[in-house]
Amino acid sequence: xxxxxxxxxxxxxxxxxxxxxxxxxxxxxxxxxxxxxxxxxxxxxxxxxxxxxxxxxxxxxxxxxxxxxxxxxxxxxxxxxxxxxxxxxxxxxxxxxxxxxxxxxxxxxxxxxxxxxxxxxxxxxxxxxxxxxxxxxxxxxxxxxxxxxxxxxxxxxxxxxxxxxxxxxxxxxxxxxxxxxxxxxxxxxxxxxxxxxxxxxxxxxxxxxx
Amino acid sequence: xxxxxxxxxxxxxxxxxxxxxxxxxxxxxxxxxxxxxxxxxxxxxxxxxxxxxxxxxxxxxxxxxxxxxxxxxxxxxxxxxxxxxxxxxxxxxxxxxxxxxxxxxxxxxxxxxxxxxxxxxxxxxxxxxxxxxxxxxxxxxxxxxxxxxxxxxxxxxxxxxxxxxxxxxxxxxxxxxxxxxxxxxxxxxxxxxxxxxxxxxxxxxxxxxxxxxxxxxxxxxx
Ligand SMILES: [Zn+2]
Numbered sequence: 343x344x345x346x347x348x349x350x351x352x353x354x355x356x357x358x359x360x361x362x363x364x365x366x367x368x369x370x371x372x373x374x375x376x377x378x379x380x381x382x383x384x385x386x387x388x389x390x391x392x393x394x395x396x397x398x399x400x401x402x403x404x405x406x407x408x409x410x411x412x413x414x415x416x417x418x419x420x421x422x423x424x425x426x427x428x429x430x431x432x433x434x435x436x437x438x439x440x441x442x443x444x445x446x447x448x449x450x451x452x453x454x455x456x457x458x459x460x461x462x463x464x465x466x467x468x469x470x471x472x473x474x475x476x477x478x479x480x481x482x483x484x485x486x487x488x489x490x491x492x493x494x495x496x497x498x499x500x501x502x503x504x505x506x507x508x509x510x511x512x513x514x515x516x517x518x519x520x521x522x523x524x525x526x527x528x529x530x531x532x533x534x535x536x537x538x539x540x541x542x543x544x545x546x547x548x549x550x551x552x
Numbered sequence: 553x554x555x556x557x558x559x560x561x562x563x564x565x566x567x568x569x570x571x572x573x574x575x576x577x578x579x580x581x582x583x584x585x586x587x588x589x590x591x592x593x594x595x596x597x598x599x600x601x602x603x604x605x606x607x608x609x610x611x612x613x614x615x616x617x618x619x620x621x622x623x624x625x626x627x628x629x630x631x632x633x634x635x636x637x638x639x640x641x642x643x644x645x646x647x648x649x650x651x652x653x654x655x656x657x658x659x660x661x662x663x664x665x666x667x668x669x670x671x672x673x674x675x676x677x678x679x680x681x682x683x684x685x686x687x688x689x690x691x692x693x694x695x696x697x698x699x700x701x702x703x704x705x706x707x708x709x710x711x712x713x714x715x716x717x718x719x720x721x722x723x724x725x726x727x728x729x730x731x732x733x734x735x736x737x738x739x740x741x742x743x744x745x746x747x748x749x750x751x752x753x754x755x756x757x758x759x760x761x762x763x764x765x766x767x768x769x770x771x772x773x774x
Pocket of ligand 1: 554556557589
């Protein structure tokens with residue numbers, strides 16, 4: 343129902359092209375995003391929307407050759423910007439890059455995902471830019487990719503019990519940190535810190551034995 | 553140290569979201585492992601974002617625009633995305649443990665059944681719901697794939713370990729693209745090797761007795 347209504351609202355959005363006007367600075371746009379994140383500021387979002395919506399519509403129209411799909415892309419992209427502005431990290435790239443990657447992900451799913459097959463690969467699997475916790479796996483991977491996992495098994499007996507249990511479940515039983523947290527009834531943060539401490543200790547043991 | 557990377561063109565297409573899903577998974581896994589290509593992807597995204605902001609923009613129907621704006625600001629928040637804490641980054645293969653790069657860790661629930669393939673190897677398909685074929689392949693020490701060519705393209709990424717062919721030796725993070733004109737014979741020596749492979753047609757064996765395998769080549773990587 344909503345889609346129908348949306349189609350009515352957004353039909354014939356494009357009338358005629360006008361030349362490019364000035365582009366906004368990254369600092370200014372980042373300022374708008376932080377206002378939206380902090381206070382759901384409508385004025386800041388309106389300004390951001392008026393800047394990006396026409397540009398995204400042009401991008402979508404080039405990609406899809408269809409103005410209706412393009413306007414769905416604009417709406418979905420900007421809806422994510424409105425609700426997820428807190429996930430923008432200025433140190434990882436410019437606001438325009440962040441918004442482009444959101445639109446790129448939505449486009450990927452529009453083109454690829456079959457709505458009847460829930461298990462299809464989605465853009466979030468490749469570029470999890472809108473995941474609430476974005477550090478976890480990447481940090482863990484960076485932290486322990488140099489540790490030979492097979493070696494862990496011979497050292498982990500020497501860990502304190504509470505760390506050993508966590509390491510056992512993650513590395514021998516293949517559970518996720520969330521599953522370990524649920525299973526043991528301890529906070530996720532505790533699982534993470536015990537994992538980190540244990541890996542640190544294991545790395546020391548491996549280094550001194552090598 | 554990673555020696556073999558996807559081409560600049562491929563990285564650009566990946567960042568644009570224009571590659572097919574199977575190839576995107578392989579490239580994304582390489583990018584997880586490769587700081588050089590992480591930078592390439594960021595640069596490509598930034599370039600495309602600049603093109604987006606600088607392109608001539610259409611004049612919009614302001615009524616439709618205001619309506620969309622209002623709709624967005626009164627919309628429900630989208631459901632939160634799965635977080636990385638929901639995935640395990642360890643693959644346990646008959647007691648051998650492998651640390652998976654983030655992209656593959658997010659695919660854990662799509663990894664299918666491991667089956668034996670000729671040449672001391674194990675293979676498990678990853679079902680990403682597309683037509684292309686993507687597999688994890690485990691080569692034990694001293695494995696050998698009979699010499700073959702590909703009807704289409706084969707991309708291989710070393711997740712962990714070492715293998716070699718007639719040309720070179722490949723280790724963690726190396727990305728290898730083979731087309732239909734290239735013959736090769738992948739093998740392992742004293743170390744085992746976990747690779748990720750995407751293939752768009754079955755293998756075609758080319759030498760001696762292994763030609764007899766051709767009718768069964770779909771057993772290998774499909
Ligand atoms: Zn690379």
